[in-house]
Amino acid sequence: MKAAWQDEMELGNSAFANGDMASAFGHFERAHILGQRMTWLHVRAHCGMLRIGWSRRDGFDIAGQLLRIIAAVLMSRIWVPAGNTGGSNVSAMQRMPVPDDLRRILDA
Numbered sequence: 001m002k003a004a005w006q007d008e009m010e011l012g013n014s015a016f017a018n019g020d021m022a023s024a025f026g027h028f029e030r031a032h033i034l035g036q037r038m039t040w041l042h043v044r045a046h047c048g049m050l051r052i053g054w055s056r057r058d059g060f061d062i063a064g065q066l067l068r069i070i071a072a073v074l075m076s077r078i079w080v081p082a083g084n085t086g087g088s089n090v091s092a093m094q095r096m097p098v099p100d101d102l103r104r105i106l107d108a
Helices: 002-017 021-035 039-056 059-075 100-107
Strands: none
Touching: 002 021, 021 039, 021 100, 039 059, 039 100
């Protein structure tokens, strides 16, 4: 799981460096799904999303990610909504379907 999380983060960081924010955000969402039960991985996925919000100067997204980072620190080991992609565009409490490829990784 950690290797898959790292792959998604690296793909997200690469896409970010190339200016492809949509692709970067998608990879950070996938990393979020994989790492949301492990505090440090969960926080780092949100930090990737925060970088995108910051680069876009999107106040809503910046505020949303800062709140989610705090929640990740406090809640990762207690409760997280399965499959939640972690973006500010979705409720932090919403359970979401887990993509099949990520489900296989999480179930292993």
